[in-house]
Amino acid sequence: MLIPLYGFLRGDTIGLIVLAQDTDTIREIGAKLQEAASIRVAPAPSVDVRHRGRLLDPERTVGECGLEALERVDVAPRAS
Amino acid sequence: MLKRDQWLDLARKLDWDFTYVDAREVYPEEISGRPWLPHSEWKDWDEPYRTSFAEYVATQHTKELSVQAVRQAVGRVEDFQALDPSWVNGLKLHAATLPLAEFAAVIGNLRAARFARDSAWRTTAAFGALDELRHTQIPLLLMHDLVRWSPQFDWTHRFLHTDNWVAIAGRHLVDELLLGSNPIEFAIATNFVFETGFTNLQFVGLSSLARGAGDRMFEKMVQSIQTDEARHSQIGPAVLRKVVEKDPEYAQYLLDKWFWRTWLFFAVVTGFSMDYLTPLKHRTQSFKEFMEEWVLDQFQKTIVEFGLRKPWYWDKFLEALDLYHHMVYASAYTYRASVWFDFALPGPEERAWLRQKYPKTWDLLDPVWGRVTDRWKKCGPGVEWYTHGATPVTFCDLCQLVLCGGSPMENTAQTLVHGGKKYIFCSDPCRWIFEKEPDRYASHEDVVKRILAGKAPANLIDLLTRTFSLTPDTWGKDVASGRYAWLKEPSSAPVSR
Numbered sequence: 001m002l003i004p005l006y007g008f009l010r011g012d013t014i015g016l017i018v019l020a021q022d023t024d025t026i027r028e029i030g031a032k033l034q035e036a037a038s039i040r041v042a043p044a045p046s047v048d049v050r051h052r053g054r055l056l057d058p059e060r061t062v063g064e065c066g067l068e069a070l071e072r073v074d075v076a077p078r079a080s
Numbered sequence: 081m082l083k084r085d086q087w088l089d090l091a092r093k094l095d096w097d098f099t100y101v102d103a104r105e106v107y108p109e110e111i112s113g114r115p116w117l118p119h120s121e122w123k124d125w126d127e128p129y130r131t132s133f134a135e136y137v138a139t140q141h142t143k144e145l146s147v148q149a150v151r152q153a154v155g156r157v158e159d160f161q162a163l164d165p166s167w168v169n170g171l172k173l174h175a176a177t178l179p180l181a182e183f184a185a186v187i188g189n190l191r192a193a194r195f196a197r198d199s200a201w202r203t204t205a206a207f208g209a210l211d212e213l214r215h216t217q218i219p220l221l222l223m224h225d226l227v228r229w230s231p232q233f234d235w236t237h238r239f240l241h242t243d244n245w246v247a248i249a250g251r252h253l254v255d256e257l258l259l260g261s262n263p264i265e266f267a268i269a270t271n272f273v274f275e276t277g278f279t280n281l282q283f284v285g286l287s288s289l290a291r292g293a294g295d296r297m298f299e300k301m302v303q304s305i306q307t308d309e310a311r312h313s314q315i316g317p318a319v320l321r322k323v324v325e326k327d328p329e330y331a332q333y334l335l336d337k338w339f340w341r342t343w344l345f346f347a348v349v350t351g352f353s354m355d356y357l358t359p360l361k362h363r364t365q366s367f368k369e370f371m372e373e374w375v376l377d378q379f380q381k382t383i384v385e386f387g388l389r390k391p392w393y394w395d396k397f398l399e400a401l402d403l404y405h406h407m408v409y410a411s412a413y414t415y416r417a418s419v420w421f422d423f424a425l426p427g428p429e430e431r432a433w434l435r436q437k438y439p440k441t442w443d444l445l446d447p448v449w450g451r452v453t454d455r456w457k458k459c460g461p462g463v464e465w466y467t468h469g470a471t472p473v474t475f476c477d478l479c480q481l482v483l484c485g486g487s488p489m490e491n492t493a494q495t496l497v498h499g500g501k502k503y504i505f506c507s508d509p510c511r512w513i514f515e516k517e518p519d520r521y522a523s524h525e526d527v528v529k530r531i532l533a534g535k536a537p538a539n540l541i542d543l544l545t546r547t548f549s550l551t552p553d554t555w556g557k558d559v560a561s562g563r564y565a566w567l568k569e570p571s572s573a574p575v576s577r
Contacts, residue, residue: 004532006474006483006504008491013448014411015474015483015493017528036471039414039455040448070502072495 007033010076011041022063044077092203113264125198127314150300170357172421180240182215184258192263208312235420242549249480269338272316281374292362336391340509351405366437402441407484416556461562475526477503478510
């Protein structure tokens with residue numbers, strides 16, 4: 001099932017729509033947003049994805065995390 | 081023979097008491113606005129220009145002759161071809177957003193010319209309507225000659241008739257500000273906040289910039305418009321004074337709402353022009369400096385004089401002065417095919433100037449330009465798509481502009497569930513405006529919602545051509561197609577630290 005999300009990548013100047021599937025992992029969501037923003041922001045090797053301030057497990061899926069259409073996710077380079 | 085001031089009020093201030101109908105039927109609150117007050121409360125309404133119709137016609141005729149003379153002298157295509165291409169694209173941006181918004185202001189003024197509560201106010205609003213009709217026609221006339229040179233100038237007329245995302249945002253603003261508002265809200269929102277606060281002074285600044293850039297036609301056009309604005313904007317303070325006296329919280333609400341709404345659009349149009357599309361050698365001050373010198377100082381003094389407070393979000397607004405138009409420009413540059421004008425890529429000198437003018441925030445923004453520059457270097461001139469996005473961007477459910485609030489470190493977008501539907505806003509003030517009058521805004525669909533509902537295509541090219549009304553000839557490109565001498569230099573590090 002398609003779950004469009006509002007994605008905000010740290011370092012970017014604009015929010016983008018991430019067209020996620022409920023079966024996508026959180027890691028894949030981070031990668032999709034980085035790819036979409038790569039014109040403006042160089043991709044980081046690994047990122048954290050947060051929803052309402054909560055850090056999401058990169059191995060869980062969008063559906064498992066309870067993300068619903070048109071919710072906001074924030075993606076930021078993982079602090080080393 | 082009567083002296084002017086002895087007969088003038090017979091021509092402009094002639095009210096009477098109604099005997100066959102109630103004044104509330106002649107001036108219903110729904111159309112005339114609130115607070116609804118008996119005419120005795122408005123009878124002393126006045127403004128400083130006190131123009132008669134004969135004087136109005138004579139003055140406007142002189143202005144018209146002056147614009148025509150400049151048009152004949154420097155209004156040919158060759159005159160515009162001699163200008164810097166970046167400046168010409170700032171002209172395309174202004175030319176498109178001006179005329180049909182001005183035409184919407186004709187309607188707002190005409191409503192006031194009938195339903196405003198005092199005859200002197202109605203008379204001044206009638207002149208305002210004539211002014212705005214003129215402001216519609218001047219750019220349509222002047223830019224029409226340029227269409228044969230660049231079809232992007234056709235957007236001077238085309239813009240507000242399209243579902244281009246900027247036009248959707250523009251219509252969302254002017255439909256409420258100019259077409260739908262009652263004379264009291266119109267006077268405070270348009271005449272006081274937008275004209276007195278922003279555009280009246282903006283035109284002074286733009287005219288000076290145009291002179292520096294060698295664009296005598298645009299200089300004369302905005303000067304001519306500004307002199308009209310200076311007159312009819314005087315309706316605003318005269319109405320605001322009474323509303324503050326009778327309902328100060330409503331006056332404060334209108335001020336807070338309209339300052340934010342008009343600021344956002346103003347920042348995009350004027351911020352782009354001053355900080356990016358005016359050639360560096362012709363820039364006299366940054367957009368922020370212009371705002372501080374010409375808008376903020378005067379606006380703050382004025383609202384204190386009226387007994388009003390600074391809008392509740394003032395600190396956020398001051399932060400946005402350093403960021404908002406930069407965030408939108410960088411985003412729009414990488415989606416430039418979605419608009420009808422071309423964009424300049426800031427080079428090392430421009431970025432050094434921006435760093436100097438925006439020392440608090442430029443470190444956050446400069447990496448984006450470093451990244452775009454690197455990609456141009458990789459692909460070489462002419463390959464527009466390599467620095468162009470393909471993923472749908474996001475839009476605010478209030479202002480309809482892109483979600484570019486805050487900074488690259490933290491976007492200020494706010495979500496809300498209302499009536500079982502999800503909304504997103506670029507900022508706290510946009511969310512606050514929505515929540516104050518949700519029924520007014522809730523049914524409007526932004527571009528993303530249209531795509532998700534199947535009313536607009538998700539494919540970028542289809543979206544540009546079918547929804548945004550663009551063609552490969554008219555959609556925006558890099559103004560130099562990536563052919564900048566400095567792009568041959570091999571560095572991507574931040575410039576001029």
